[in-house]
Amino acid sequence: QSLTYCIDPNWAPYEYIEAEQHKGISAYYLKRISELTNLQLTFLKTDSWQESLSAIENGHCDITPLLNYSESRAKTISFSKPYFYAPNVIFAHYQHQLVAGLSKVSDESIGVVKGYRLVDYLKGHYPEADLVQVNSELDGLTRVNNQKLDLFVSSFYAANYLIHQHNLTNMRIVGIAEVKDQLRFGVRHAHKDLIPRLNASIEKLSHEDHHKAFIMLEPVKVITQTNYSLAWEIAAIGSLLLVILASRHYYSLKQRKALARKNSALERLHRALEKKNKQLEELAVKDHLTQLHNRSYLSGKVAECINSKKRYKTECCLLLIDIDDFKQFNDSYGHQIGDDVLVTLARTLELCARETDFTARWGGEEFVIICPETNLHDALHLANRFREALATAEHACADPITCSIGIAELGYDDSQESWFTSADNALYRAKGSGKDKVSIASD
């Protein structure tokens, strides 16, 4: 005989659907009973217990393997004798005090699963109770856990299983409901002739059969042993990070020190370079032998004098000095003595000139004094003073040093070239008139 059966799909661990398959202890009992009765049972999948009850009522489902007796169900269903017994308990928030039984509940809401026999029971025995019908055991337990419902009455094993599975830790059992589950087969009235066969098979179930089913009520084991491997991994990664950070810090310190050393070396180099540059600048404007300024330096000063003349009409004189018969010093005493004579003249020049004058070696044995803010009279005085000082200056050979001097006052329209030409002409005249003379350009 081939029959269909249906279950409560949300009543783990009693019965539930997993991967489209009927699971739980009712699956186990159903298998045993169909073996013992030789019944062919085909599973009719439903989405809820309500849907399963409706399927029995409208004839789509013939048998359901695990339900309690109730008068209302008895209208459409014939029942076998019970074969599995379980207590019902009352759940509440973990801070709720113990409840001595359902009869002691007064103002609190009591949850039960819609369609369960408990609904009829509570309505019948406690009509005043604030009954809340929830969709499933899990729905009721979750509401209590979240303090959305005061109490929830449920099968102990089913609730125990769900609490573990869903980690509902805000709740506890606070009392025992007087009703117990006495679970049995339910058969559509049309097949009530099956009841004796089912009862005979139930009688044949052994103690071991029941024990195997009972074991299936055990919730999924919670692993209480601490898994240290993650801690070790974290510690290892942490240590590695520490080592990396420490070595980075060490290398960055090392690099900073090396950088500081390089920076101070660079600073030293920079200072040395500045010094060298200064020396080079001085070399560029100084005569190496006499240490007087050279022609290129003087050209700048001459330009300043010309500008000053044009702007302020200030007086300015130029003395062009040439050592007389200098060639003879070289020829008679050698080049070194010639150099000494040049240096002697340079020192004498510096002694005689004022601080505001500019002295320079113009080239060879020719020297220049530019005297700003100086008229011809004073320039002549300076020239003669210089000649006298030179004549008495100590130097390396016995011959006296004399020089001829050409003086030119800067004219308003003079350029450097015309000014020096005037001085040169005057010098030429001084040489021509017997040397050791001073000649003025305007003469």
Ligand SMILES: Nc1nc2c(ncn2[C@@H]2O[C@H](COP(=O)(O)OP(=O)(O)OP(=O)(O)O)[C@@H](O)[C@H]2O)c(=O)[nH]1
């Ligand atoms: N020792 C030395 N001699 C120099 C230097 N520069 C130029 N002379 C020499 O100076 C001499 C100049 O000779 P001249 O131009 O004939 O002039 P001078 O002998 O002074 O004759 P007058 O100008 O007519 O008095 C040359 O022999 C040059 O070689 C120098 O730096 N050192």
